[in-house]
Amino acid sequence: MNEINVKKDQWLAAMAAHVLEHGLTTASLRPLAKAAGTSDRMLIYHFGDKDGVIGALLEFLAAGFIAGLDALVPAARMARPADVLRAVVAVMRSPMAQGYARVWLDIVAASARGEVAYGKTGSAIIDGFVAWVMVRLPEGETEETARALLTVLEGTLVMDAVGHPEAADAAIAWFSGDRGE
Amino acid sequence: MNEINVKKDQWLAAMAAHVLEHGLTTASLRPLAKAAGTSDRMLIYHFGDKDGVIGALLEFLAAGFIAGLDALVPAARMARPADVLRAVVAVMRSPMAQGYARVWLDIVAASARGEVAYGKTGSAIIDGFVAWVMVRLPEGETEETARALLTVLEGTLVMDAVGHPEAADAAIAWFSGDRGE
DNA sequence: CACATAATGTAGCAGTCGCTACAAATTCAC
């Protein structure tokens, strides 16, 4: 029972790498199985159906993403909200995170298309991200600030994706500017 | 020569409606042709290949989107940048615009995946959008403000898509708050 | 060792994908 979960995790790691490079919604069973060194037959057997594979993959990717974030940005309170924004934007723009950005935008697009499995995962990721930001914001900041910060981050991801990083930079500078404090 | 372009436009209008309802990247030739009242054979004949169809469709959709925006928000300067943001967010949240939001997020995800045709279109749409915002901002505002505003808008689209409109609202409130002016 | 259960390989089904070969029909120039 334990061993098969170990194997599943190895499969998931290999499939996650594949998805981070080639995209999530364009992934199909046979290439995924090949990346994992097994067969589509086995994926269906162990995960039920494709939705099961994708669901497990989403969980695996989300966990890996948060872990990577935690490893790169220490969970210490920063002086100003904009510092948190700049830190997370820097991480998201690093080459290592580009695959995650791709996958995330796939999740967003699928959510917008009404695919509930993706929508629930996407919503959960935002929830976790809000908590992640909160422990890094200056003491006394509200979740409203965290949510506003993350909305700007999402905007930067979109702008970067369509080749307008200068627009993202403008928003970051604006967020860094004077507030009511 | 004129008539076939008229026919093409009719096809594009029908296909655009189909895409606005069912998504762009998931669209395939046969359903598109059926929506247009013709055959996949004809689409290939008149547009060359699928990329030609999608390219024409993207142009058609972008034009329709800007036209709809112009119709709903008069090209008059507003008192504050946040007024422009709230106006465009209100439009994007209206039921009529939801299809466009879906398609736009498809374009963004495809751009992030590295599909150049989508990337160029996405970039061009942002350029047009910057100009659209500029003529509505108070006199003397810079393009930086327009870009920051649009980045926040993109963030709201993402947050709305994954079921966190309250995060989008937080960013809008934050953008509406005190600035350095 | 016998036997039930779990795990896996092989082969393939029915459907969709983008696209094309071929031929019939239509339209246009002269």
Added chain:
DNA sequence: GTGAATTTGTAGCGACTGCTACATTATGTG
């Protein structure tokens, strides 16, 4: 009206999709 060019219908190809039937092997239990 006749020949040529454009436009369209029919049929289908080869590749891929998620998934399954069937047989076989491995594994753990009594």
